[in-house]
Structures are given as structure tokens and as C-alpha cells.
Amino acid sequence: MSNAKPLHEGLFSWPADTPSLIGTRCLDCGEHAFPSQSACRACSGQNMAPADLGSEGTLWTWTIQSFMPKTPYRTDETPETFTPYGVGYIELACGLKVESRLRENTPEQLTIGMPMKMEMITVRKDEEGTDLLTFQFCAAEEQH
Amino acid sequence: MDVAIVGLGMHPFGRTPTMSGLEQGAAAARAALADAGTDFKRMEFAFGGSQDSGNADSLVNLLGLTGLQFTNVANGCATGGSSLNAAYSAIKSGQYDVGLVVGFDKHDRGAFNPQPADWGLDDWYGETGLMLTTQYFGMKIQRYMHDHGISRETLLRVAEKAFRNGSLTPTAWRQTALSWEEIDNAPMVSEPLNKYMFCSPAEGGCALIVCRADIAHEFHPRPVYLKTAVVRSRNYGSFEVFSPAQPPEVADSPTVTASQAAFELAGVGPEDIDVAQLQDTEVGAEIMHMAENGFCDHGDQEQWLADGMTEIGGRLPVNTDGGCLANGEPVGASGLRQVQEICVQLRGDGGARQVPNEPKVGYTHVYGAPGISGVNILAR
Numbered sequence: 266m267s268n269a270k271p272l273h274e275g276l277f278s279w280p281a282d283t284p285s286l287i288g289t290r291c292l293d294c295g296e297h298a299f300p301s302q303s304a305c306r307a308c309s310g311q312n313m314a315p316a317d318l319g320s321e322g323t324l325w326t327w328t329i330q331s332f333m334p335k336t337p338y339r340t341d342e343t344p345e346t347f348t349p350y351g352v353g354y355i356e357l358a359c360g361l362k363v364e365s366r367l368r369e370n371t372p373e374q375l376t377i378g379m380p381m382k383m384e385m386i387t388v389r390k391d392e393e394g395t396d397l398l399t400f401q402f403c404a405a406e407e408q409h
Numbered sequence: 410m411d412v413a414i415v416g417l418g419m420h421p422f423g424r425t426p427t428m429s430g431l432e433q434g435a436a437a438a439r440a441a442l443a444d445a446g447t448d449f450k451r452m453e454f455a456f457g458g459s460q461d462s463g464n465a466d467s468l469v470n471l472l473g474l475t476g477l478q479f480t481n482v483a484n485g486c487a488t489g490g491s492s493l494n495a496a497y498s499a500i501k502s503g504q505y506d507v508g509l510v511v512g513f514d515k516h517d518r519g520a521f522n523p524q525p526a527d528w529g530l531d532d533w534y535g536e537t538g539l540m541l542t543t544q545y546f547g548m549k550i551q552r553y554m555h556d557h558g559i560s561r562e563t564l565l566r567v568a569e570k571a572f573r574n575g576s577l578t579p580t581a582w583r584q585t586a587l588s589w590e591e592i593d594n595a596p597m598v599s600e601p602l603n604k605y606m607f608c609s610p611a612e613g614g615c616a617l618i619v620c621r622a623d624i625a626h627e628f629h630p631r632p633v634y635l636k637t638a639v640v641r642s643r644n645y646g647s648f649e650v651f652s653p654a655q656p657p658e659v660a661d662s663p664t665v666t667a668s669q670a671a672f673e674l675a676g677v678g679p680e681d682i683d684v685a686q687l688q689d690t691e692v693g694a695e696i697m698h699m700a701e702n703g704f705c706d707h708g709d710q711e712q713w714l715a716d717g718m719t720e721i722g723g724r725l726p727v728n729t730d731g732g733c734l735a736n737g738e739p740v741g742a743s744g745l746r747q748v749q750e751i752c753v754q755l756r757g758d759g760g761a762r763q764v765p766n767e768p769k770v771g772y773t774h775v776y777g778a779p780g781i782s783g784v785n786i787l788a789r
């Protein structure tokens with residue numbers, strides 16, 4: 266993955282052996298936020314510190330994106346090569362639920378409460394041919 | 410001073426290729442003025458809105474330059490609710506005696522096309538495929554079904570009712586009832602919701618004439634009184650569309666807070682409501698909104714739908730004109746259509762879809778992104 270970089274800086278630790286989601290924690294009330302926030306939506310305070318949100322959680326809810334979205338969706342796919350993807354909220358150890366693409370894309374593969382882990386995927390290549398990365402979650406245990 | 414609704418006007422929802430959104434708004438306004446037996450010169454103020462069809466105050470170019478106060482309202486799907494709320498305050502305060510509330514829109518076919526920057530989000534959120542309202546609706550009802558034991562059959566029942574009621578409503582866009590099999594086998598859009606479980610963007614216009622209650626009979630022999638009009642936005646923790654993260658504690662939605670305030674202000678309770686309009690952007694929304702508005706407990710919808718309690722002849726008829734599912738959603742006009750349908754029912758003018766036993770008290774609820782709800786309680 267040498268010729269790769271995040272699509273958007275600051276969402277996850279990179280480069281890293283096990284990338285982790287990066288958010289903020291309010292020093293006044295303790296609430297976490299993702300992506301990073303300069304002010305707290307819970308208490309309106311402005312004392313925010315960076316927080317490592319980890320890379321594991323459980324599935325809180327899910328759906329499946331069955332057709333290729335219009336703009337602002339921007340990948341190298343065409344309607345012919347588009348592969349449906351799951352979308353869900355992953356409940357992290359801190360309690361925050363983060364919205365994410367899911368590798369699993371059929372109802373049979375997805376159950377509320379199942380353990381999930383984060384992985385990197387390429388959204389598209391930029392003009393120089395560099396892979397632009399984002400996070401997604403997938404089942405933490407192999408499925409049969 | 411109490412507030413009365415004395416004029417109802419609509420340009421039918423659906424598709425009118427020959428008319429702009431603004432022209433559909435003007436047609437609705439003229440119809441409402443005629444229904445109230447008055448003219449635009451008599452209007453002292455107007456509140457209006459459209460999402461995609463230009464500034465509502467441009468309507469004066471079609472209706473007449475009379476010098477009235479005309480305020481544009483932009484509150485997403487809650488635009489109509491916010492416009493009526495503003496008109497209610499204008500009359501309640503004694504500032505004005507009579508005015509116009511109007512909404513219209515003409516959207517492109519297909520789903521809305523939101524841009525991340527307009528919602529305070531960075532581009533990655535849209536580019537990676539998370540910026541679709543359909544995903545949010547699917548995920549919210551998916552969790553709700555898990556938590557409260559709602560079955561897929563109940564989703565189908567709501568869709569079936571919507572199109573059946575639409576088939577009884579001359580102004581509805583979708584006037585053909587759909588069979589259980591047709592709905593059941595429709596293409597999936599966003600699990601667990603399929604094509605016939607979502608409403609579509611549409612076109613149309615809707616207008617109301619509102620006035621002081623003590624002069625209402627000058628305009629119409631059967632005025633409907635607006636007991637209260639409440640709009641609330643989301644609290645921290647409410648699960649809303651376009652949220653990259655959701656706090657640990659799920660808070661009450663703005664629907665709950667608006668509904669509770671409306672019942673308190675009107676001095677009535679859910680058991681007093683004879684007919685209701687509940688925002689049904691998709692079938693899950695109607696189901697969740699039954700409980701969020703206080704009409705039943707979470708999970709009771711399963712039994713309510715199975716027993717037909719929200720049918721036109723049931724204990725609480727909901728979305729008697731087919732709601733957003735059968736009428737489509739011209740955003741600026743949609744919340745006013747709900748109010749208009751309740752007024753039609755309270756006047757007794759519902760024809761084939763009239764709720765029996767002369768309903769006296771009605772309720773409307775509109776909900777819109779990014780977490781706004783408007784509730785009106787009406788009585789004759």
C-alpha cells in the first residue's frame with residue numbers, strides 16, 4: 266500500500282499497522298465525536314482533545330445500497346461495474362456509533378449486534394494513480 | 410385572538426409539464442382565495458416557501474403587487490409547517506387579521522441530490538456513498554423493527570393503505586390501488602424498504618387563507634380553527650439523516666418534543682384526535698411517527714395495522730388522502746397538503762374518503778431533515 270493515501274486526512278490513523286478511527290473527546294462533558302469537532306454538540310464547550318476511537322465494534326443497524334448513487338458519489342465504478350455495498354452504524358467501545366460502508370452486501374450476512382472490525386478500501390485513484398483510501402467495516406469473524 | 414383557516418386551495422400534486430412551480434403556487438393561492446370568497450388585495454401578509462422553484466415572494470408578479478408583507482420560509486420538508494406556524498403567530502399576536510400561507514415546488518425526477526457542504530459535511534462523506542436519505546430511512550426502521558418487534562408485513566400494510574386511500578382522492582398523484590403482491594415484489598431500494606415503500610419527489614402547490622377567528626364567518630361558513638402550531642428542532646442524541654456518528658444515548662426525536670408541546674398548548678390529548686396526518690416519507694416513518702406522536706406505544710403498531718385501526722373507518726384514520734406515499738412530496742407544499750386534508754375532513758367534504766361520524770379534532774405532523782418537526786392541532 267505504498268502508493269496510497271487517505272481520501273480525507275484526519276478520519277483514521279495512517280500509515281499504521283492497524284488503522285484506528287480518529288475523533289475528539291470533550292474535556293468538559295466527556296462526549297466523543299466523529300469526525301473531529303472543534304466544539305461539543307452536547308454541552309457547547311470548546312475544550313476538545315483528539316481521541317483514538319479504535320477499530321472494532323458491533324453492528325447497531327444496517328441497510329444495503331443496491332444501486333449506484335448519483336453525485337456526490339465519486340468512484341471509478343460505472344453502473345455496469347458497480348457492486349452493492351452495505352451501510353451501517355458501528356457501536357464502538359466508547360459508545361459512539363459511527364456510520365460506515367460495510368463489506369457485507371446481502372441481508373443474510375448482516376445481523377444487528379454482530380462483531381465488526383475496520384479495514385481500508387480504495388475509493389478511487391487520483392490523477393497520479395495513487396489509491397485514495399477510506400475506512401469500512403466488515404464481520405470480525407469469518408462467516409460460513 | 411384565535412386563528413381560523415377559511416380558504417383551501419391546491420394545484421394537484423404529481424406532474425404538470427406545462428406549468429412552472431411558481432405558476433402551480435399561484436394556482437393554489439387563487440383557489441384558496443376563491444374558496445374563502447375573497448381576493449388577493451384583502452391579504453395583509455403572506456408566508457410561503459419552495460425548495461427548488463424560486464422565491465415564494467415572486468408570486469406577487471402573478472397575484473398582484475399589493476404591497477403586503479411577504480416572507481419567504483426555507484425549512485426543508487418542514488417549510489409548510491414553519492410557514493403556517495409564522496402565520497399563526499402573526500394573527501395570534503394581533504398584528505394582522507387575514508393572510509395567505511402558500512407552498513409549491515417542482516423537483517426533478519428521482520431522489521434529491523444533496524451536497525455535503527450544504528450540510529456542514531466534508532466531501533468524503535458524499536464521495537464514499539453515505540449521502541443518501543434512503544439509507545438513513547432504511548437504517549432507522551431496521552433498528553426500530555429489531556427493538557420493537559415490527560414485522561415486514563406491517564410495512565406492507567402501510568403501503569397498501571396509502572395507495573388505497575390515494576385511489577379515493579381526486580387530487581392524489583397515485584390514484585391506483587396496489588395489490589399486496591405488487592408491493593411485496595417491488596424492487597428493493599434500501600433494505601428493508603422497497604420502491605413502493607418510499608414517496609417520490611413531485612410537483613404541486615398548496616395554499617391556505619388564515620384569519621382572526623372572530624371574522625372567520627365573513628369568509629367561509631365552516632371555518633376550521635388552528636388550536637396550536639408548534640415547530641421543534643432536534644436535541645443532542647436524536648438519530649437524524651446525514652450523521653457520520655450518533656451519540657451513545659438516543660434522545661427523543663423532535664417529533665416527540667413538538668407533539669408533547671402541541672398537546673399541552675391545545676389542551677387535548679392523543680385520545681381526542683379523530684383524524685391524523687403523519688409524515689410518511691416512507692412506510693417506516695408512518696409507523697414510528699404513530700408512537701412518537703403519542704398515539705400508541707412503541708411496538709403497538711404491529712397490532713394497530715393488523716386490526717386496521719389507521720384505516721379511514723378505524724379508531725384513528727391516518728393519511729386519509731394517501732399521504733406522501735400517494736401524493737409525492739413537493740417539499741414546499743407537502744406540509745400544507747396535510748393541513749388541507751384535515752380541514753377537508755373536518756368540513757365533511759372528504760367524499761369517498763370521508764372519515765365517518767363527523768370528526769371534530771384533527772392533527773398534522775410534518776418531519777424534515779436535518780431534524781425538524783411541525784405539529785398542528787385543528788378543530789371545527
Ligand SMILES: [Zn+2]
Binds near residue numbers: 296
Ligand atoms: Zn461537551
